[in-house]
Amino acid sequence: MAPEPLINRIPKQKKQDDVPDDEKLRLIEQTGLLQKVKQREAELAAQHNQASTAEYIWQAIFLSIPFGFLVATFDVTVKVQFSEPWTYYGLMMKAVKSAPVLCPFIYLTNRYKNKKWMQAAMTCGSMFVGSLLLYTLTHSPSLGQMLRAPGLATIWIYFIVQLDLLPATATLVMVGLYWYFGLNKNK
Template identity: 30%
Template structure:
């Protein structure tokens, strides 16, 4: 009776082993460390080289590693290429703050200069109210474009917009009445400077050259 029970148990154990997939069996062997501790000759298998079309002897362990790399590369191709690690939100906020602060001070400086040009003495409360209206617009502009500036469509948009804004700024300073200069001068200046520094260097140089050509063609002057 005992022999019959032992034979039954061994049969069930063999049956369970037969149901283990080959990939899981190979994984168990790799995790056990037997291959690393074995110093004797290993079994060699033939693998066809996809580039040359010839067969060559390779280690089964190398085949398993190559298969894993091929699976990873296939997953990357299906997902549209290798995925870059996403930038952390604190880093994005910090980069945006580094742009918002100098742009805000640039707007404030231009607002004071324009008013001084027309002998207007702005009060502190007036400047606080104006800066309070300008800062949300600057934050929205920087938050939307700062981390997308490398995209082609945004580079093209900022290139043409920088030309239009630059020409508009110079025209307003030369031809528009005082109230229009006070209202449009500071925001146009901030917008133009921001787009120029966000453009790639060749695009920024071409944009500035086109603005200079337009100023010369229209007979305008660059002045405060």
């Protein structure tokens, strides 16, 4: 016969609580402990929701680096498309020059991205920039595309990343409709 498992050998003790629940609730309310807990939770939530200016500056700096490289990558993509020469040094310099330009824009939009007015502004901006990008790609000569497309594509992607899901989807649909019914019919 197999020995009894160790878990069954642990003595079971039932804790007897002689204090009724209504008495416990009265004691908690009388001491004010529940209000103190709620007040502390509210303080912690307010601290968590309020980021300092320095935090937004660091966020802008750290977000401007990948978006600077995105501008440079799109620049190289356009150059390759039109058989223009490019170098890794040029790619790095474009990224380094783009990041400080993007930093204030990213700071302002990132700081207020949870506000309804900023969401509305970024939604309108996304529709405008996306439509302008598609218009530039279909109606501009190659030099115009090389100059405008990398920056417009980067700003458009940034807007989509920062927008809430519903406005981002709506702007993508609107730009798609502009391309299908506006630009595509002209061909």
